[in-house]
Amino acid sequence: MKAFYFLSLAATCLLSGVSAFPALKDPSSPQYAEFLKRAAEIKAGKYAFGDILKRAENASSSLETPGGGFGHRRLTALLNPDNFKYNAKEQYVDLTSDEHKYIPPGPDDLRGPCPGLNILANHGYFNRNGVTNLFQGIDGINKVFGVEYDLALALNAYAVVFNGNILDLSWSIGGPFKSKDLGALEDVLVGEPAGINAHNIYEGDASIVRQDYYAPGSGYDNVELYMPYFKDLLALGNNDATDGKDVYNAELMLQHKANRWHQSVATNPYFFQSAFGGLVVTTAAERFVAEFAANNTVDENGYNRIYLDEKNLLAFFGVEKGASGNLTYTPGTERLLPSWTRRPLAATFGLDDIVLNLLHAVSIDQSLLSLGGNTGKVNSFAGVDAADITGGAVHTADLLSDPQALSCFLFQTTTEEVVPTLLSSIYKDTGKALDFLGKNFNVPFKKLATAGNNPCTRYNTNATGHYSEFPGSKIPRKQDQGVVGTILGGGSD
Ligand code: HEM
Secondary structure (H helix, E strand, O other): OOOOOOOHHHHHHHOOOOOOHHHHHOOOOHHHHHHHHHHHHHHHOOOHHHHHOOOHHHHHHHOOOOOOOOOOOOOOOOOOHHHOEOOHHHHOOOOOOOOOOOOOOOOOOOOOOOHHHHHHHHOOOOOOOOEEEHHHHHHHHHHHHOEOHHHHHHHHHHHHHHHEEOOOOEEEOOOOOOOOOHHHHOOOEOOOOOOOOOEOOOEOOOOOOEOOOOOOOOOOOOOOEOHHHHHHHHHHOOOOOOOOOOOOOHHHHHHHHHHHHHHHHHHOOOOEEOHHHHHHHHHHHHHHHHHHHOEEEEOOOOEEEEEOOHHHHHHHOOEEEOOOOOEEEOOOOOOOOOOOOOOOOOOOEOHHHHHHHHHHHHHHOHHHHOOEEOOOOOOOOEEOOHHHHOOOOOOOHHHHHOHHHHHHHHHHHHHHHHHHHHHHHHEOOOHHHHHHHHHHOHHHHHHHHOHHHOOOOOOOOOHHHHHOOOHHHOOOOOHHHOOOOOOOOOOOO
16 A cells, blocks of 8 residues: 555646646636636537536537636536526425425434435425435435436435335435335345445545544544534635625535545544545535535526525524524534525536536545545555556546546446445345446446446456555444444454
């Protein structure tokens, strides 16, 4: 194992000739402008990656903004919601009827670490008890937040198989749960389904405002909001409480993610960043705040204006501000304000955007795309050696000079290696689960990885072989989290 940030080298390719990353923190710098241009080209289809844009009919016009570039939010990776006409009817979400008004969870209702999912349950778009299923899950995140179907399917399918009940397709947005065919599951599962709280399966380290599961002093609490981190986020936004101001945009959120990453490395001896939970889920979640918690309104020209101000941010995270400015968090009380409106239907966020978001993240801090962890002491971060990951077959610089290569790498690492290894520790018989994932998780992912007739067979990854080198990669065995056994060379706590 060598201390090696496997993707950092590659970032310089994306930025052609730019080696000083700090310059990218300044949105007015030429380097940043170059990054934006490159991202726009990717989205416009100049590269093979663009071929998979499902929103092609909107893509060309959506890249035009009055001021050039990507408009005031500088969305480097996505179709800018502000390039579409505001459509009050289409963007309306019912948040006040008896069926969908905010109701906090009762004592038996499950809630977990994902504010987006807690909100859907609190507003009745998911079952209010916190146990949802594949179909409701896809429909809910698409209808309310505008998550594209390919991504919605992949996120839900993963939750069913790893955190839910593969027999009736239910899964929990919190901890262990009871469902219809649970009894029969005993035949296929090693233990009961743990829900998405389970650490190192979906949930990972350096989250936005949750503590790391193994961090000293956390009491294994990776679920509840941790106020000091939330205050750090507000401070990054200069505690600006101006109504309607777009304070918590993509750049700010990714900067917060970078800060959290270094904070975890410096305080958690067992910090671990895996390929799926780390690279994909926690980095994407940070972007989800800027994209999905944001409110939308109409500007003076009839176009959409997306913004995330403090008021909407507090509600999204279940935090209330008192008259004296004191903040109070009540677990499970995440909500959308009655005035909240979703992004334009055409500006959905899909799997391709997850990959482009990673490219954006590396422009802010290259560490975000490293794979590995601390080795039992704080500040001992060691990355998995890139040559091992790619089997030496491909120069890792490809990964960031070419989003297609990055998609392929993530696909192969996740589906061909990490997923089967995880499955074998959770299922007595992996056949049914593999079959289900093959159809519902691998298919959309593969479509992305092989867009433009790219065969995507080149990485002979060995990431999981390295996971055991990091003590924080263990999946905990705790009574209140369900039992999923130990994995990847680790023991149980
Ligand atoms: C089926 C869909 C989804 C699943 C299975 C899911 C699952 C998760 C999980 C397991 C985490 C914990 C990750 C971590 O350790 O940081 C998480 C965090 C998060 N999710 Fe989701 N999520 C889904 C959809 C969404 C949507 C639609 C949104 C936005 C509206 C969202 C926003 C977030 C945010 C902001 C966090 C970070 C919370 C924090 O660290 O404080 N998620 N999600």
